[in-house]
Amino acid sequence: MSYREERRADQVAERAQDREDMRLKLEAQLEAKKIAAEEKRKDSEAKAEQTRRDAEAKRRQEQADKRARQQEKERNKAARRAKYGKVTGWLNRNPVTAFVGFVMVCSIVPAVISQVGALADAGVFVLLAALLSAMLEGTAWALTFMGKKAEDEGRPAGKYRVATWVTAFLAAAVNYWHWSEALPNQTWVAVVFAASSLIAIYLWDMKTHGSHGKTTEERREEKARKQHLADRRKHHKDIAAEADRLLSALPFGSIDEEEAFATAWRIKMGAEPGLSAEVYANATNARVALGAAFELGEHVRPELVRAGMLATLYNPLPNRLSEGIPTLGPTLPIPALQRSSGAATALAGIGMYGSEAASGNARENASEKDGGSTGGNASGNSPRGRSDEELEALLPKALKVAAELVAEGNQISAAALAKRVGIRRDDARRLRDRVIAERKLKLVDGDDTELAG
Known part of the structure; x- marks a missing residue:
């Protein structure tokens, strides 16, 4: 092969190599573009997914906040219902106490105002008159509640009740004196204001004492029990006397009357009570x-x-x-x-x-x-x-x-x-x-x- 031919062959080979290099370069560029496009697409999808997640999280947070607000609202409503139900339940269970309290307020307030007016008309300073009036009515109610506490604890409450009524009549006398002088031709007004100092005490006393006591059935049973004991002592004198001796000989409270009588019967008769x-x-x-x-x-x-x-x-x-x-x-x-x-x-x-x-x-x-x-x-x-x-x-x-x-x-x-x-x-x-x-x-x-x- 001559030099020219070799030269042409080399040139052909170079051009072929250049074309191959160009092809590889173009393929590399295309692959790079594809990779860039894929990365861009993935970035876009990642951003879209993040945006969706953020929106979903925000929606869930809003729903959670809404549920929390609703629950708080329901709790407040339930608390109000419970408080209202507690009040109404107490009123349903204690209607007497509720109405007595209402009447007592309606009785005490006019009585205090009337006493303030009476003392003010007598020349006493208004603030001092208010304090003295509150002292008089407050003493009556302090004694009333002291007597109730003593009675609940089983202690004598008679002295508190007596002191309460004495104080109440003193307040009534003040009101009657004031209005009988202020309205000499309308004595009934003085009587009404005097009664306002007594009505509240009277209602409370009736509520705490008048509603207690034995029922008709309990009184009938107590009467029958006493008659039974009287007949027992009449018909079985010796055994009743023996039972009394047992009660006095044994420690106090160790046996009751029925047990003592049954024991005395067995001692005297040798059999169960009623038999001999x-x-x-x-x-x-x-x-x-x-x-x-x-x-x-x-x-x-x-x-x-x-x-x-x-x-x-x-x-x-x-x-x-x-x-x-x-x-x-x-x-x-x-x-x-x-x-x-x-x-x-x-x-x-x-x-x-x-x-x-x-x-x-x-x-x-x-x-x-x-x-x-x-x-x-x-x-x-x-x-x-x-x-x-x-x-x-x-x-x-x-x-x-x-x-x-x-x-x-x-x-x-x-x-x-x-x-x-x-x-x-x-x-x-x-x-x-x-x-x-x-x-x-x-x-x-x-x-x-x-x-x-």
């Missing part, structure tokens, strides 16, 4: 007598027995006879109402709480009917009969035979005992009496299950 040995004895005798009234003979038909027992269901008294005396138990066993007509006559062995005197005729008739064919000596005993010791030995067997007779619905008769035990009729009568007495004791003690077995 005589009461228990009378109740027991009444139960035995009632049992004797139900004593049945063998000639009574079973349906009549059951009808009599069922009649207690229609007892017009508030409580049925079957409820009996709480301390001693029922007088008529409930199971008797639930048995059949045949089982009802089983109670005829000795009746409910039978007595030998109440059923002597029935037993004798039963004896004649049951044992008429056995003769006078069913077992061949000797004519002299058995001794008491021998009959006592036969008592357990006789009791068992009696229970069998009652279970079968038969009477405990001498003839039946003579036949089943194997003894003479006379001995059977004596043994029968012992059996009846033994069953009475067990029945009164409440051992119904053993007798029924």
Whole structure:
């Protein structure tokens, strides 16, 4: 290759390099512009976002301030409502105090003004007259509140009330003297102004004392209590005296009157108040007598027995006879109402709480009917009969035979005992009496299950 060709090749290469350099430069400039534009866009977006955030923060702050102002306004309104409600609530709870206070103000103010005028007309300096008038009325009210405090604390308040009324009448006298001279032809005006010094004291005294005291029910209860204590001392003098001795012997306040009387009753009677040995004895005798009234003979038909027992269901008294005396138990066993007509006559062995005197005729008739064919000596005993010791030995067997007779619905008769035990009729009568007495004791003690077995 010649020099020229090399030179042209070099020039071509240089121009190509220049074009490449220019292209790279232009690309670099374009890239720089793009980067600058992107940065500018980002800056604009950042500024816009900051502006939006600032606006949002401002809006939120304004809303928070608005809510705070609203809450403060509502709190103030609630406080005003609470204060108003407190006042109105107090007025609703204390209408008497409110109206008394209103009338007292309307009474005191004219009284003070009237006294100032009275003292001023008498030549006293107006300011001094006002102080003296306030002193007079203020003394009355100071004494009134001092008496109220003493009364609330349980101390005597009579001297304060007396001093209050003396001061009030003194103020009333001043007002009456002034207006009777100022208006001699209109005495009623003097009376009205004199009353203005008394009305307020009178209303307050009526409020603090007239509204207190016992109610009608409390007075009635107190009267009944005093009557009860008087009747107690009248009917139970010895026990009341013993109770007084207990109260004086024990430390003061350790027991009250009711506890002392109950203790004295237990000491004297040995039972709870209202009960005694005589009461228990009378109740027991009444139960035995009632049992004797139900004593049945063998000639009574079973349906009549059951009808009599069922009649207690229609007892017009508030409580049925079957409820009996709480301390001693029922007088008529409930199971008797639930048995059949045949089982009802089983109670005829000795009746409910039978007595030998109440059923002597029935037993004798039963004896004649049951044992008429056995003769006078069913077992061949000797004519002299058995001794008491021998009959006592036969008592357990006789009791068992009696229970069998009652279970079968038969009477405990001498003839039946003579036949089943194997003894003479006379001995059977004596043994029968012992059996009846033994069953009475067990029945009164409440051992119904053993007798029924």
